[in-house]
Structures are given as C-alpha cells and as structure tokens.
Amino acid sequence: MSDDASFREQLAYLVERSPFYREKLAGHDTSGGLDSIARLPLTEKRELKATCTPDNPFGSHLCVERDELARVYSTSGTTGTPSYIPLTAADVENWVTGSARSYSASGIGPGDVVVTTYNAGPFVAGAALDAFARIGVTHVPVGTGSSERLLLAIEQLRPDAIVLTPSYAAYLLELAPLRDSSVRRVLVAGEPGGGEAAFRAKLEDGWGARVTEAMGIGDVGPSLWGECEQQEGMHLGAHGFVHAELIDPETGAARAWEDGATGELVLTHLRHRAAPLLRFRTRDQVRVWASPCACGRTTPRVRCLGRTDDMLIVRGVNVYPSAVREVVGAFAPAVSGNILVKPRAAGVKQEPPLPVAVELAREADADPDLAAAIRGRLREVLVVQTQVELVPFGSLQRSEYKSKLVSR
Numbered sequence: 326m327s328d329d330a331s332f333r334e335q336l337a338y339l340v341e342r343s344p345f346y347r348e349k350l351a352g353h354d355t356s357g358g359l360d361s362i363a364r365l366p367l368t369e370k371r372e373l374k375a376t377c378t379p380d381n382p383f384g385s386h387l388c389v390e391r392d393e394l395a396r397v398y399s400t401s402g403t404t405g406t407p408s409y410i411p412l413t414a415a416d417v418e419n420w421v422t423g424s425a426r427s428y429s430a431s432g433i434g435p436g437d438v439v440v441t442t443y444n445a446g447p448f449v450a451g452a453a454l455d456a457f458a459r460i461g462v463t464h465v466p467v468g469t470g471s472s473e474r475l476l477l478a479i480e481q482l483r484p485d486a487i488v489l490t491p492s493y494a495a496y497l498l499e500l501a502p503l504r505d506s507s508v509r510r511v512l513v514a515g516e517p518g519g520g521e522a523a524f525r526a527k528l529e530d531g532w533g534a535r536v537t538e539a540m541g542i543g544d545v546g547p548s549l550w551g552e553c554e555q556q557e558g559m560h561l562g563a564h565g566f567v568h569a570e571l572i573d574p575e576t577g578a579a580r581a582w583e584d585g586a587t588g589e590l591v592l593t594h595l596r597h598r599a600a601p602l603l604r605f606r607t608r609d610q611v612r613v614w615a616s617p618c619a620c621g622r623t624t625p626r627v628r629c630l631g632r633t634d635d636m637l638i639v640r641g642v643n644v645y646p647s648a649v650r651e652v653v654g655a656f657a658p659a660v661s662g663n664i665l666v667k668p669r670a671a672g673v674k675q676e677p678p679l680p681v682a683v684e685l686a687r688e689a690d691a692d693p694d695l696a697a698a699i700r701g702r703l704r705e706v707l708v709v710q711t712q713v714e715l716v717p718f719g720s721l722q723r724s725e726y727k728s729k730l731v732s733r
C-alpha cells in the first residue's frame with residue numbers, strides 16, 4: 326500500500342477510535358492525503374500526558390481494548406513521570422521490521438557476531454534487540470552494568486560489530502585499546518553524536534572501525550532511522566510505517582523536505598494500532614536529505630543536530646550542547662572530547678559568556694592558549710561567547726548510556 330493510502334486509512338482510524346484525536350481534529354478537514362498533512366494540527370508530548378488518568382494511564386489516544394495490548398513500554402521520563410507506550414502484536418511486529426531495516430543498513434548481516442549493550446528493560450530500546458534476531462546475526466546481548474564483562478566478550482567472542490551509545494563507545498576507548506579488536510562496525514544510537522564529524526573520526530580511529538548511527542523516538546518507535554555505509558545521514562528504516570516531516574521549531578510551520586534543509590523532525594504513524602500519533606513533535610533538530618543515496622536507497626535521510634530540550638539561547642542565538650562538543654572535539658588530541666555546559670540562569674535564555682567545562686586529554690596541562698583558541702573557535706562557528714574552563718582528564722562524568730552535556 327502507498328504511504329498516502331496508509332495515511333488516509335490511519336486518519337480515518339484515529340477519527341473513529343481515538344477520543345484524543347477526535348477532539349483535536351474537530352473542525353479540521355480530514356479528507357486530504359499526505360500532501361495536505363500540514364493543514365492538520367501538531368501533537369505535543371505534554372498534550373498526551375495531560376489526558377492520562379488513574380483509569381486510563383495510557384492517555385485518551387489509546388485506540389484499542391486493553392486485552393489487545395501485547396506489550397507496554399515506558400519512556401524514561403526525563404521531563405517527569407514515565408509515559409506508557411502501548412503496542413498491539415502487529416505494532417511490535419512493525420517496530421521489529423523497521424528496526425531490522427535500520428540496523429541492517431549499517432552492513433551487518435547473517436554470519437556476523439553482534440554484541441549489544443541495551444538492557445531489555447522497560448524502555449523501547451529493548452524492542453530493538455528483537456531486530457538482531459530478525460536480521461539473522463549471532464546476537465550477544467551483554468547489556469550495561471559491567472564494562473569489564475563487555476571488554477571480555479569482545480576479546481573472547483571476537484564480534485564483528487557492537488551496538489552502543491556514542492558516549493559509551495568513547496568511554497570504552499579510555500578503558501582499553503580496541504583498535505586491533507575484531508570489531509569492524511560500531512553502531513551507535515540513543516543520543517546525537519555519531520554523526521558529528523570530529524566525534525565520529527575519534528571513534529573510528531580509536532576502534533579501527535566504521536561508525537554508523539541509528540535513531541528512534543520512544544513514542545513513535547525504536548531505531549526508526551539507520552545509517553548506511555555511505556555515512557551520509559540515517560535512512561528511514563521504518564518507511565511504510567512512519568511518515569516524516571520538517572517544521573520550523575519556533576512557528577510550527579511546515580518546511581520543504583529538501584537536501585540541506587533543517588528544522589524539527591515531526592513524525593506520523595501510518596499503520597499503528599494501539600496509540601497512533603499524528604504529526605508528533607520529536608524535539609529533534611535535524612538536517613535532511615531528499616535525494617537518493619549512493620547506496621541505492623531512496624528513503625529520506627536525516628542527521629540529528631541536537632535536542633530542543635537541551636537547546637540554550639544565548640543572546641538570540643540557538644546553541645546545542647552537542648554542537649559545542651563537536652567544535653571542542655576538533656581540538657583532540659589536546660582534549661578528551663568530554664564537555665559540560667554549565668548555564669548560569671534557569672531556563673533556556675542565557676546571558677553571555679556561557680560557561681563550558683572542557684576536559685583535557687590524559688596527562689595534558691591546562692594551557693591558557695588552548696582555552697583561548699577553543700573560545701575563539703566556538704565564537705567563530707557557533708556565534709556564541711563562552712567562558713572556557715579546562716578541567717583535568719577524568720573529572721567529567723562517564724556514562725554507559727547517554728552522557729549529560731548540560732549541568733544546572
């Protein structure tokens with residue numbers, strides 16, 4: 326079925342079965358297809374949360390009876406209490422299909438040994454684990470919790486690929502020399518970073534491996550996007566299940582999906598059953614590609630530039646902590662690549678200079694010229710005045726999962 330036909334059916338399904346969308350779409354013309362989707366309202370996470378009640382902890386966008394639910398995940402609840410993500414058996418199946426496409430784009434396939442570090446816990450990332458069985462690799466789930474056990478698995482089982490967050494991939498390089506390990510593909514996901522040129526170069530050099538990234542969003546699906554070996558953005562692995570759009574994050578106005586365009590990523594389910602979402606704001610800031618990739622895939626591509634939730638505005642200029650890390654990372658080997666932005670004021674708006682702690686490389690001394698050079702480069706690239714504090718190696722927190730780039 327074409328995406329347009331799927332969308333029309335999904336929209337009719339929402340109007341029929343979702344109390345949330347029946348109310349939201351009242352007064353809107355729902356007769357159009359994908360080419361007129363921008364006429365329909367956007368969905369915010371907090372709107373969904375606001376409809377949760379003790380009787381319906383899923384929210385009023387739930388479209389099925391409870392006994393039709395096959396699985397319930399939770400989101401990590403960085404902005405408060407967890408949200409529940411209900412799925413029917415068909416929804417789970419589609420998630421696994423999309424994730425398998427995303428991860429196989431990286432080049433892994435039957436015969437490969439793949440170590441994963443996601444925990445099969447309450448979060449949707451756990452659903453991506455099923456994708457590795459679907460791809461047909463030899464799956465070695467190690468989870469997080471013990472870097473020693475992970476390094477031992479790499480040494481003894483000689484995996485071809487490893488799946489982890491970019492932060493953890495960087496941290497492991499501090500614990501062990503991995504350049505000559507068996508790992509030839511490092512698949513990163515869970516946070517922005519894998520697509521930042523300097524950070525990727527550091528990981529590729531340290532691991533002696535090709536680094537590709539994947540990305541999902543809890544409410545819509547895990548690993549919706551996966552990068553191919555061309556490393557020119559992540560392909561929509563969940564094509565046919567999810568439609569992607571770009572909007573202006575300030576006004577919500579639709580932006581054309583064309584090569585080089587940037588904006589906030591908005592996603593719409595096309596064939597979801599339990600709690601489909603229409604024009605869901607992901608808070609991910611992305612750059613997109615529309616043209617076919619050299620790998621032969623014609624699906625849309627994105628690269629994540631940062632999360633709106635992490636964004637700061639310094640005298641009118643949007644600053645993403647992940648972009649600060651990318652600029653600072655280019656000063657390797659003088660720096661470790663770890664940074665921490667320390668806003669002085671509560672909220673998004675900050676007065677310059679913005680304090681940034683930059684961690685030095687192992688055994689490097691704090692050199693005032695280095696701090697000045699980093700400050701100059703940040704001003705040049707990101708148009709932001711900073712106050713750079715060089716801190717000793719090891720003083721910023723390491724993570725087996727997502728790293729914290731902002732501290733208040």
Ligand SMILES: [Zn+2]
Nearest residue numbers: 553555618620
């Ligand atoms: Zn490609």
